[in-house]
Amino acid sequence: QVQLVESGGGLVQAGGSLRLSCAASGVTFSAYAMGWFRQAPGKERDFVSSISFNGRSTYYADSVKGRFTISRDNAKNTVYLQLNSLKPEDTAVYYCAAGPDANRGDDGMHYWGQGTQVTVSS
Numbered sequence: 001q002v003q004l005v006e007s008g009g010g011l012v013q014a015g016g017s018l019r020l021s022c023a024a025s026g027v028t029f030s031a032y033a034m035g036w037f038r039q040a041p042g043k044e045r046d047f048v049s050s051i052s053f054n055g056r057s058t059y060y061a062d063s064v065k066g067r068f069t070i071s072r073d074n075a076k077n078t079v080y081l082q083l084n085s086l087k088p089e090d091t092a093v094y095y096c097a098a099g100p101d102a103n104r105g106d107d108g109m110h111y112w113g114q115g116t117q118v119t120v121s122s
Contacts, residue, residue, distance in 0.1 A: 002026040002111045004096045009116030012086055016120070020081040022096030022113060030054075033102035034072055034079040035109055038092035038118075045095070049081060050102040059103060064090075086120045093117050 008020040020036070035050035049070040050059045058070050069082040079096060093115040101108030 002098070004098060004111055004113035006094065006096045006113045006116040009094060009118045011119045011121065014086060014088055014120055014122050016086050018083045018086065018118060020083065020094055020096075020116060020118075022079045022081075024077045024079070024096075024098060027098060027111065029077040029098075030074040032098040033100060033108060034070075035097045035099070035102065035105075036070065036079075036081045037095045037097060037106070037109075038090075039095070039115075040089075040092040043092075045106070047105045048094070050105075050108070051079065052102045057102060083118070086118075088120045088122045091118060091120050 003025045006022045033052050036048040037045050038048050039045040047061055051070045051072050055072050067085045072079040095115045096113040097109035098111040099109035
């Protein structure tokens with residue numbers, strides 16, 4: 001059974017930083033692309049960032065380029081999202097996902113975590 005468990009969310013002031021983690025089990029982690037998505041209240045789920053199975057390719061939404069960094073540690077079955085220079089509009093539930101393709105947004109992901117809340121105060 002595939003499980004993706006996110007952690008690291010919380011409340012932070014604008015300009016602050018957080019580091020999200022997603023631990024995977026029940027899946028050959030090193031064979032899967034990983035992604036982060038977010039959903040703000042009343043809005044659709046949006047792509048944030050993704051990384052190829054070997055970490056060589058990374059993708060970012062325009063809104064987070066230069067502020068967020070995705071990385072993975074295949075030895076620990078974990079993917080990370082470093083969130084810097086946070087803005088109130090970054091407030092959302094952040095979801096981790098795993099799938100065959102890092103460059104197809106939602107369509108490239110098969111498995112999803114339960115999410116972790118990130119709240120940025122102004």
